Amino acid sequence: MNLRHLGCLTASLAWLCLGELSAQAIQRSNVPAPAFEVTGSIYPWEVHDEGIDLILDNMTGIAGINSVYLIAVMHEEHRPFNNDKLPGTFNFIHNPVRTEWDAEDSRAYFQPKMESYGKIKPIMSEHAWLNETDWLKIVLDKAHARGLRAGVEVSHTYIPVDFMAKHPEYKQRDIEGKTVDRPCTNNPDVREYLVALYGDLAKNYDVDYVQTCMLLFSRSDDPVKGGTCFCESCKKKAKAAGFDMEAAIPILKDNPYAQPQLDNWRNFRKASTTEIYKLVTDRLHQENPKIDFRLNDLNDRSSGLVLEDLKGNINSVHLSTHTEQNGYQKTDRQSRIATTQYFMGKDVPIIPGVPTRLLTTEAIVKSSIKISVDGGAKGIGVKHYDGSPYSMLRAVRNGLSEAGVTGFTPVIGMEVEKMDLSGYNPDKFLIEQCVQTTGTGIAKTAFGQPTGIYDIVVSYADEKNGQGNISLHIGGKQKAAWKLSEDVGCWRRKTISNVKIKNGEEIRLTGIADGSETAKVDFIEFIPKTAVKK
The missing domain is CATH 3.20.20.80 (Glycosidases)
Known part of the structure; x- marks a missing residue:
């Protein structure tokens, strides 16, 4: 007997011990x-x-x-x-x-x-x-x-x-x-x-x-x-x-x-x-x-x-x-x-x-x-x-x-540590490179994408033992501010929807520390929604 193909000879016998199968009872996607x-x-x-x-x-x-x-x-x-x-x-x-x-x-x-x-x-x-x-x-x-x-x-x-x-x-x-x-x-x-x-x-x-x-x-x-x-x-x-x-x-x-x-x-x-x-x-x-x-x-x-x-x-x-x-x-x-x-x-x-x-x-x-x-x-x-x-x-x-795979577009955004920093210093939290402040930190850059409507996503850490703050300004106008009050000790993402941004406008993130909460931020992403007519 060819042992290599033993399975082919025995597979058909499996149903004897399983009983008769019932009809499918669920909707299949x-x-x-x-x-x-x-x-x-x-x-x-x-x-x-x-x-x-x-x-x-x-x-x-x-x-x-x-x-x-x-x-x-x-x-x-x-x-x-x-x-x-x-x-x-x-x-x-x-x-x-x-x-x-x-x-x-x-x-x-x-x-x-x-x-x-x-x-x-x-x-x-x-x-x-x-x-x-x-x-x-x-x-x-x-x-x-x-x-x-x-x-x-x-x-x-x-x-x-x-x-x-x-x-x-x-x-x-x-x-x-x-x-x-x-x-x-x-x-x-x-x-x-x-x-x-x-x-x-x-x-x-x-x-x-x-x-x-x-x-x-x-x-x-x-x-x-x-x-x-x-x-x-x-x-x-x-x-x-x-x-x-x-x-x-x-x-x-x-x-x-x-x-x-x-x-x-x-x-x-x-x-x-x-x-x-x-x-x-x-x-x-x-x-x-x-x-x-x-x-x-x-x-x-x-x-x-x-x-x-x-x-x-x-x-x-x-x-x-x-x-x-x-x-x-x-x-x-x-x-x-x-x-x-x-x-x-x-x-x-x-x-x-x-x-x-x-x-x-x-x-x-x-x-x-x-x-x-x-x-x-x-x-x-x-x-x-x-x-x-x-x-x-x-x-x-x-x-x-x-790699040229159809249907996948690159992430549009910037590592915050590569922005112009004031009061913010490079740091690492849970193996993620980021910036942190012990007082007030500012990270800013000029928007380099086409003028349009964007969802903005900020990756930040909400640490324990403190409740700092982060705010986002576009062209000098505040678009969002949130308190770091979850105290979860991990990375989070904040989405600010449908923001109009002009090419060349200043993007500014401001973090305020509190206790051991150092207002850590990692990345700011821009997700295009619709183009703005000039």
């Missing part, structure tokens, strides 16, 4: 993919804290994002993401409620239909403010109302470690029989859970795409150096497919390069990985053929993922290309795009991630976008909004414009 898709992730706690309307305003207005997805099953991780190998501690930049959050292990942030699951069911957050709200529906409904494409992601892990500790039969095992804190999809209960999970999301939610970066087998295909899996479920399934894994184990322990045992084991992993992806995608497309199944590719070829075996199941590929967040441009971006196109073909859109957090710079963001566009990418993924300063989000839109 089926928003088509934009010509160039710019995706952005959303987490449930930031929807709670910032509000979905403000998040979407910022994503679309600053970065030009036209596609959003909620991380509906999230792995355990500190947010915003920090890297112990990099200098500095990174906090939420525009979250008015908290500076950081520790995501729970593999919790569901939607409202699962529990009756559709078997022995394993989704586990909700331990926090009432997270588990009592259907965050996925909120994001989908709000995004679709704006004409945005909207999806959902099942992240790295999908069953909590503490649950598996009570059910070790679900865990993978290494060649010595030691358990590994990853579920094995060859266990029938785990397989049934995954298919039900994706079926639930596809059947009961108006999702345009489902994205996943599931961690399946270990990232090692060396049987004695971390390779999995040798659990009882794998042994049973392998034997049914013609591979006696039990007999191969002592041989591989003695000689990890023994043949045909090594190839049989590796091919079994590949066939098993292909099978679970086929089961999941077949279930998705049974519920809604128009759903885009998007693989979030971690470049883990040693884990058993064979792209060419899944050409008919994967509709698009997101590339987790995050290295630039370390502060330098990685050289493999172009080759990863080309390699994926080689295996998937030109008709499957490739959407590389572009880091906008940690040590990324505006130049790196723009360069990453240019390399992606020139390499044939059909979109990019902003990685990730929760840790992105406004300046990096602006760099996304500016980078798209500079």
Whole structure:
């Protein structure tokens, strides 16, 4: 039996344990993919804290994002993401409620239909403010109302470690029989859970795409150096497919390069990985053929993922290309795009991630976008909004414009630190370059755009332990003034609508400090509305 194609022979049997599917009960938006898709992730706690309307305003207005997805099953991780190998501690930049959050292990942030699951069911957050709200529906409904494409992601892990500790039969095992804190999809209960999970999301939610970066087998295909899996479920399934894994184990322990045992084991992993992806995608497309199944590719070829075996199941590929967040441009971006196109073909859109957090710079963001566009990418993924300063989000839109992507215009405006300053001094707040004052600060410049009607957007920080003031004057006339009274300790944006500005007029921002509130400002943006007749 050809182990590599084991999945093709078994996928059709999955429906026997799932029962008959009911008719679709929800209205489908089926928003088509934009010509160039710019995706952005959303987490449930930031929807709670910032509000979905403000998040979407910022994503679309600053970065030009036209596609959003909620991380509906999230792995355990500190947010915003920090890297112990990099200098500095990174906090939420525009979250008015908290500076950081520790995501729970593999919790569901939607409202699962529990009756559709078997022995394993989704586990909700331990926090009432997270588990009592259907965050996925909120994001989908709000995004679709704006004409945005909207999806959902099942992240790295999908069953909590503490649950598996009570059910070790679900865990993978290494060649010595030691358990590994990853579920094995060859266990029938785990397989049934995954298919039900994706079926639930596809059947009961108006999702345009489902994205996943599931961690399946270990990232090692060396049987004695971390390779999995040798659990009882794998042994049973392998034997049914013609591979006696039990007999191969002592041989591989003695000689990890023994043949045909090594190839049989590796091919079994590949066939098993292909099978679970086929089961999941077949279930998705049974519920809604128009759903885009998007693989979030971690470049883990040693884990058993064979792209060419899944050409008919994967509709698009997101590339987790995050290295630039370390502060330098990685050289493999172009080759990863080309390699994926080689295996998937030109008709499957490739959407590389572009880091906008940690040590990324505006130049790196723009360069990453240019390399992606020139390499044939059909979109990019902003990685990730929760840790992105406004300046990096602006760099996304500016980078798209500079790369010649149709439909994306550059941000019109100026960094306040580049204006003529009096009483204001350069500063940095939550990794954003800005200016601050301990008394009264003035930043002014001449308006260099055509005369017209503009919305003006000022990026400023509302700090704690003080209530300063900021005012805006155009041509000597005050157009807005606001007190920094939120005391939220993060970056905010103030919009002053429909302001007539003449070319050459003076633009002046005035900040007044109060206590430790230093009236920090970062950027002033001008959004054209209508031209003014002379």
